[in-house]
Amino acid sequence: MTDESDHTEDNDPALAGEYVLRLLDAVEEARFEARLKDDPELQRMVHEWERELAVFAGDLAEVRPSKALKSRIMAQIAPAPSGPKRSIFGLWASGAAAVAMVGFLAFAPLLNAPGPKFHVDLVSGDLVVAAGFIPETDVMIVQLNQGAPRPGRALELWLIADGSETPVSLGLVPSEIGEIRVTIPAALLAQVEGATMAVSDEPPGGSPTGQPTGDILASAAVFEL
Amino acid sequence: MRTRAEIEQMIARIALKDRHAFSELYDATNGKLFGVVLRVLNNRAEAEDVLQEVYLRIWHKADRYVVTGHSPITWLVTVARNLAIDRLRAKQRQGSPRDVTDMPDLADPGPCPEAQSIAASETARLNDCLDALEPDRKNAVRGAYLEGDSYADLAEKFRVPLNTMRTWLRRSLISLRDCLSA
Numbered sequence A: 001m002t003d004e005s006d007h008t009e010d011n012d013p014a015l016a017g018e019y020v021l022r023l024l025d026a027v028e029e030a031r032f033e034a035r036l037k038d039d040p041e042l043q044r045m046v047h048e049w050e051r052e053l054a055v056f057a058g059d060l061a062e063v064r065p066s067k068a069l070k071s072r073i074m075a076q077i078a079p080a081p082s083g084p085k086r087s088i089f090g091l092w093a094s095g096a097a098a099v100a101m102v103g104f105l106a107f108a109p110l111l112n113a114p115g116p117k118f119h120v121d122l123v124s125g126d127l128v129v130a131a132g133f134i135p136e137t138d139v140m141i142v143q144l145n146q147g148a149p150r151p152g153r154a155l156e157l158w159l160i161a162d163g164s165e166t167p168v169s170l171g172l173v174p175s176e177i178g179e180i181r182v183t184i185p186a187a188l189l190a191q192v193e194g195a196t197m198a199v200s201d202e203p204p205g206g207s208p209t210g211q212p213t214g215d216i217l218a219s220a221a222v223f224e225l
Numbered sequence B: 001m002r003t004r005a006e007i008e009q010m011i012a013r014i015a016l017k018d019r020h021a022f023s024e025l026y027d028a029t030n031g032k033l034f035g036v037v038l039r040v041l042n043n044r045a046e047a048e049d050v051l052q053e054v055y056l057r058i059w060h061k062a063d064r065y066v067v068t069g070h071s072p073i074t075w076l077v078t079v080a081r082n083l084a085i086d087r088l089r090a091k092q093r094q095g096s097p098r099d100v101t102d103m104p105d106l107a108d109p110g111p112c113p114e115a116q117s118i119a120a121s122e123t124a125r126l127n128d129c130l131d132a133l134e135p136d137r138k139n140a141v142r143g144a145y146l147e148g149d150s151y152a153d154l155a156e157k158f159r160v161p162l163n164t165m166r167t168w169l170r171r172s173l174i175s176l177r178d179c180l181s182a
Helices: A003-009 A012-021 A026-035 A040-059 A068-076 A084-095 A100-111 B005-016 B019-041 B044-068 B074-091 B120-131 B137-147 B151-156 B160-182
Strands: A118-124 A127-134 A138-147 A154-158 A168-172 A178-184 A198-203 A216-221
Touching: A003 A068, A012 A026, A012 A040, A012 B137, A012 B160, A026 A040, A040 A178, A040 B019, A040 B074, A040 B120, A040 B137, A068 B019, A068 B044, A118 A198, A127 A154, A127 A198, A127 A216, A178 A216, B005 B019, B005 B044, B005 B074, B019 B074, B019 B137, B044 B074, B120 B160, B137 B151, B137 B160, B151 B160
Parallel strands: none
Antiparallel strands: A118 A127, A118 A216, A127 A138, A138 A178, A154 A168, A154 A198, A198 A216
């Protein structure tokens, strides 16, 4: 092999390898990326190197970062902030967080009132339900952000308090995209922290028994904002 | 380590902005990704900064995962390594050259402890093909991947002129590609 052959442009596999290894200088890298955008063959080569070279990472020992890092990261992705956390809205506006955006717009009119302190996202397939809880005013906000109840059925929201195994109904989820705000008993709101919530498929009007009777469609832990 | 299917599930839920899934993914993968970032940056505080960027990128770009066709751990490692190298190169541009003598030695890879997360057959194939290279050349490719070495770093480490290093490495990549595609 001659030196000339090393430097011809048709040596794309090696070039793609250098790109993945991050060996190209800024100019070469920019030129390569400009081609990469519209060249599926080049994209394939890049993905192939990424996959193969990632094997090196298998040799690396796991190292734990400090425990505080997780809280820092979770705080950055927390939704519906109140007070000083409001700056996070800028982050959302620039991101592609369409679902979160819906939540933000819906909560926005309340910016000067106390905001939700607890939040839960219930997501499964096409269904996206969110609930927020405002302890100061005993208000619960329930949103249907995506999806719909099954035909002729209703969606019911359940609270399973920390340490309990018995779901308590929090009422129905809106049947169309939108939100409802209701006041719930303070005793119930006191159980939200650390709880798990779930959405079930129920007959119109909700479960006749006080316990879920249909499929549990989604469940998730409540999050403190 | 969770199974590939479990991690894939988490990424799918993160694409729908499920913070609970994000929290689970963090717990399942932070040790591996921190290992990757720390190896490149060799500084815990900087590496934690970058790891935060990595997870925010995952949160915002989870919907891009499917497009790459990668296994989930390959995608995560690729995101982590690229952001770590971005930080390394930015530092180098600001004129704080790396002292390569501080870097941990490039140990020969032992048996892969993560065989379940990166396909074992893939690992064996790459290692076979790397072993077909001369040891220095194999270590140059690993140094570029794991430590983010530039051509200048590699030339210094292996005490060869920069152009020679580049020719070496390109040829190594061509041999590797031929071997891996065989």
